[in-house]
Each structure stands twice: as structure tokens, then as C-alpha cells.
Amino acid sequence: MNNRLFLFQWLLLLLLFIFTKTSISSKLHKIPRLTPLRDQNINQESNSTNLPKEFETYYYTQTLDHFNYRPKSYKTFKQRYIINSKYWGGSNSSSPIFAYFGAEDSIDSDPLDIGFLTDFAPQFKALLVYIEHRYYGKSKPFETMEEALKDEDIRGYFNSAQAIADYAEILLHIKEKYSAQMSPIIVIGGSYGGMLASWFRLKYPHIALSALASSAPILYFDNITPQNGYYSIVSKDFKEASKSCYRTIRKSWSIIDRIASKNNGLSYLSQKFKTCSQLNDSFELKDYLNFKYSSAVSIMIHQVIQ
Secondary structure, three states, rough: HHHHHHHHHHHHHHHHHHHHHHHHOOOOOOOOOOOOOOHHOOOOOOOOOOOOOOEEEEEEEEEOOOOOOOOHHHEEEEEEEHHHHHHOOOOOOOOOOEEOOOOOOOOOOHHOHHHHHHHHHHHHHHEEEEEOOOOOOOOOEEEEEEEEHHHHHOOOOOOEEEEEEEHHHHHHHHHOOOOOOOOOOOEEEOOOOHHHHHHHHHHHHOOOOOOEOOOOOOOOOOOOOOOOHHHHHHHHHHHHHHHHHHHHHHHHHHHHHHHHHHOOOOHHHHOOOOOOOOOHHHHHHHHHHHHHHHHHHHHHHHHHOO
């Protein structure tokens, strides 16, 4: 009799485990928090970013730490996101959600700068979402970045794993808010934001159907990708366009250093290149030229794509 009771109890426990695992497998792992309902903490902001009226700004009560139970982990902050529902087909149409991931800056200008989203939104009847990265713009858990960076404990929450967990929470909230459970999500980003989009797709495949990563150095890390990888591609492009131009630029670095080392050399270079202020070091000029050469390559690539 005792053995039967014991087996029955274990069978109930096993069924409970299977049911629990099935019910939570499609959801973001979430530590229980004693915080107010999220919907009650989302307020439409005045149009402080001077965006067109179809872009509506909201704040989400975000958790500082998604992965631990430390006392500081329970702190929350307001995270900004912007929605454009002008082109959306509605909750019954299974129209997609295009989610643009903010990177290392505020999202004030992103809705207007990232033009291809609004270009394609009418065709796909998409809901457009722009989410600001934690610690930037108006999504700061602390008053100043200086305060955050001085404290190594606080600085630890400023990382990409926490950032994409933020995005996961907000996107799940938006799907619920708009009754868009059947709407596929496409996450989008450029450069660092593209890295986040790619990692998000890997980390949360049940949330994002796919990711579009533009100019995203996903594997640009020590011991994986050579750290001169970016400039080697720029050099390759110049070499393919003109070997003479490539050789001239390559020789110029040592010539600039040689002139700068002479008496009044920096003054001569300042006058020759008509700099806005007196050069203090040859590096200032070379860094500027580096930027200009790299920008020229970006413009050429953009023209080819167009």
C-alpha cells in the first residue's frame, strides 16, 4: 500500500513538472518581482523629440537585472520606446512587427534616420517599434552616466545580455498590448545594434522570427577576428579602385610624421590642410584623414546599393 502511494505521488510530481515545463518554454525567463503592473506604468510622452504625430513615445517600467536575485536587481527604470502604427494591418491580419534596436545613443532621431523601415512598412502593413538601449537617451537607470560608470556594481548592468533581455520584455509586452500574438517579429539593427539583433535571434528565437543586421561586426572580438579587419577592407576597396591611389595614401602616413617632427612642421601641415585649428600632433591629421577615407568607402558602397 505504501509503495503504491509512493509511486502515485511521484507520478503526480512528474506530470506537474511536464506541464510546468511546457507552459513556460515559450516565454522569456522572468524572475518574479514585486513591481506594479507594466500597463499602469506606460505613459505617452509629449512630443519632445519633434517627431511626426504618427510616432508615439512610451515608457516601460524595466527591470535593472534580469538574471539575479541581489537586492539591487529589483531596481526598475523607465525605458523609452517609440511606436508607429500608421501602416499596421491590425491584430487580425498577422501583419509583422519591425523592431529597430537602439544602440549606443538616444533614439531621438532614429525613426526619421532609418528611412527604409517606413519605406517598407506600407507594403508589409507592419507595426514599427524603436527601442532605446539602456543607459542612453532617456532610458537611464541612474541620473548620470558618470554615476553609473564609477560604481563597478552598477556598471555591471550595462551589458548586451541585459540589453537584449530588455528588448525581449518590451516586445512581449507590445504583442500583448496590441493583441498581436500572431504577428511575427523581425528585429533590426545597424553596427552594434545589428550585433544585438543577431544575438537576440540566437537567444530568443521564440520571440523573433528573423534578424536583419546591417554592418554588424558580430564576431569582431579578440582571438576570433583580426582587429584591423575594418581598415583592411577599406584598404582593399581603395586598392581595387586605384592601385596608384592606394600606394599614395599608404606612403602619406610616414611623410606626415616626418614633416610633423620638423621645426614648424605642424604649423606647415595645419596651413597645407587648412585645419580649423593648429595641429598639436600628427595623429590628429592622420585620424581625420582615416575618417574621411573610410567615409568615402561607405558612400561608394551606398551608391552601388542604390
